[in-house]
Amino acid sequence: MNSLKEKKALLKKLEGAYTTCFDCGREYGVYSVGCSSVRTGECDVCGKESRVTEARDFGYFSKQIRQLKKEIKDEAKLS
């Protein structure tokens, strides 16, 4: 996948993201609610202007965040 530096940057973004576009949401999270507040705005993850919704609607990317933290920890052990 990505380098350790990229993983750390992505982790920081995902943890701090309040809004997300649907592309990033589907890539890093799991869609979890039926009624989201979709609007046009800037995605906190990729920075693109798009149709965005709250990170909450994708479970705050918790699965991906857990995965990234594990990978970062494992790589830190190796180096």
Ligand SMILES: [Zn+2]
């Ligand atoms: Zn995005």
